[in-house]
Amino acid sequence: MSxxxxxxxxxxxxxxxxxRGLFINNEFVASKSGETISSVNPAxxxxxxxxxxxxxxxxxxxxxxxxxxxxxxxxxxxDSTVRxxxxxxxxxxxxxxxxxxxTIETWDNGKPYLVxxxxxxxxxxxxxxxxxxxxxxxxxxxxxxxxxxxxxxLREPLGVCAQIIPWNFPxxxxxxKLGPALCTGNTxxxxxxxxxxxxxxxxxxxxxxxxxxxxxVNILNGEGRKAxxxxxxxxxxxxxxxTGSTVTGKEIMKMAAVNMKNITLETGGKSPLVxxxxxxxxxxVKWAHxxxxxxxxxxxxxxxxxxxxxxxxxxxxxEFKDHVLETSVVGDPFxxxxxxxxxxxxAQFERVxxxxxxxxxxxxxxxxxxxPHKNVSGKGFFIAPTIFTDVTDHMQIYREExxxxxxxxxxxxxxxxxxxxxxxxxxGLGAALFTENITKAHxxxxxxxxxxxxxxxxxxxxxxxxxxxxxxxxxxxxxxxxGLEAYTNQKAVHVNLGTRL
Numbered sequence: 369m370s371x372x373x374x375x376x377x378x379x380x381x382x383x384x385x386x387x388r389g390l391f392i393n394n395e396f397v398a399s400k401s402g403e404t405i406s407s408v409n410p411a412x413x414x415x416x417x418x419x420x421x422x423x424x425x426x427x428x429x430x431x432x433x434x435x436x437x438x439x440x441x442x443x444x445x446x447d448s449t450v451r452x453x454x455x456x457x458x459x460x461x462x463x464x465x466x467x468x469x470x471t472i473e474t475w476d477n478g479k480p481y482l483v484x485x486x487x488x489x490x491x492x493x494x495x496x497x498x499x500x501x502x503x504x505x506x507x508x509x510x511x512x513x514x515x516x517x518x519x520x521x522l523r524e525p526l527g528v529c530a531q532i533i534p535w536n537f538p539x540x541x542x543x544x545k546l547g548p549a550l551c552t553g554n555t556x557x558x559x560x561x562x563x564x565x566x567x568x569x570x571x572x573x574x575x576x577x578x579x580x581x582x583x584x585v586n587i588l589n590g591e592g593r594k595a596x597x598x599x600x601x602x603x604x605x606x607x608x609x610x611t612g613s614t615v616t617g618k619e620i621m622k623m624a625a626v627n628m629k630n631i632t633l634e635t636g637g638k639s640p641l642v643x644x645x646x647x648x649x650x651x652x653v654k655w656a657h658x659x660x661x662x663x664x665x666x667x668x669x670x671x672x673x674x675x676x677x678x679x680x681x682x683x684x685x686x687e688f689k690d691h692v693l694e695t696s697v698v699g700d701p702f703x704x705x706x707x708x709x710x711x712x713x714x715a716q717f718e719r720v721x722x723x724x725x726x727x728x729x730x731x732x733x734x735x736x737x738x739x740p741h742k743n744v745s746g747k748g749f750f751i752a753p754t755i756f757t758d759v760t761d762h763m764q765i766y767r768e769e770x771x772x773x774x775x776x777x778x779x780x781x782x783x784x785x786x787x788x789x790x791x792x793x794x795x796g797l798g799a800a801l802f803t804e805n806i807t808k809a810h811x812x813x814x815x816x817x818x819x820x821x822x823x824x825x826x827x828x829x830x831x832x833x834x835x836x837x838x839x840x841x842x843x844x845x846x847x848x849x850x851g852l853e854a855y856t857n858q859k860a861v862h863v864n865l866g867t868r869l
Contacts, residue, residue, distance in 0.1 A: 502548075
């Protein structure tokens, strides 16, 4: 077996062959420098394996492969229905390999196996199928002007698209980006997160089998400051799509300006969840729990600021605390009873712990959690679900994104106050509100400054519905029909049918 693959046995006993190389032109290759990065199991802090890390030279090779594939008639002129068939085949292969993909995702990322299998892989196949169905439905329009002119538009692919995915949902975020880019005829260089490269590398093994020509999809591992920066600054990359922190998103915007790349950015959030005194409190408690504790709290749109109207504040806090402590079972992510696994890395683990100490020093009241949660071996990056109350708007824990199982709760008096405080943030990704008054629900939803608003739920996104934010939570939309707009140019064609006097 080449050193481009390593035979591994996961904690659940599943044996498989893990790719270690860079995937370029439908083949796995070593990086030119020979540099590697290590992937660590966050549940026991042990190294899983190393993978080759791309540098600027590898990025150049991958981009050149993507450019060549974009110009090749085998992809450029492929019948759009056949392109959809290739994507359907890709989705079918993902479904056939779902247990392996879910195993790798949990081992490398730390999320519970049942979440990886049922939620993440389900979303991957749904997304690819959704955009496979759109492949032969990308069209322009005829625009009536006068009898002397025929005017029409064409929807054309952008070209070579660089895509940088995060570590919190490696496979799902890869699908969000690959689906619309490929169904519209683009070619891709996708960079996996250096913290969680393994599942995306295994996904690459299915690319060639699905029928994508060489160079259409290229997948790199590597550090953001090297491979990611090289992609953002590359003169032969036409578009860059990024999901991650707001700070990194701003840097990518600067780098992409070198050739005015088309950009899509989905960045940070500090989303509010507003509970009015006429809400179904039981539902508000359950959805508030999902909104912040799902995926170890590592969700960009997590509703991490809870605002509760004074009349029901004490009751909500008591019921929410009880519900979290009863249902957020922290432990081995391969055990069925585990709701919460470890944070993805030691750095993220330390970040959450630091915010816990900040909350204490700021004078907030810690009513649950606030300490590491160690497994039976005494290892792993586990954090107990943490709840702070008596939080005021000036506190760091209220204003800054923690990205962990960490929530703050505050009270409000009036609807106007709730809206004002919900909007008092540099972010604008998501928001949730709970009320049985449908008129109030729609009124408040319109006044909230966010790209997405959930009424009587939280974070139940859908592949058919646009996902994205406003303010410093990003630029553009992913998913749904809107996701296609990010990967096509609209060309206007003017045809003169008259004569010039």
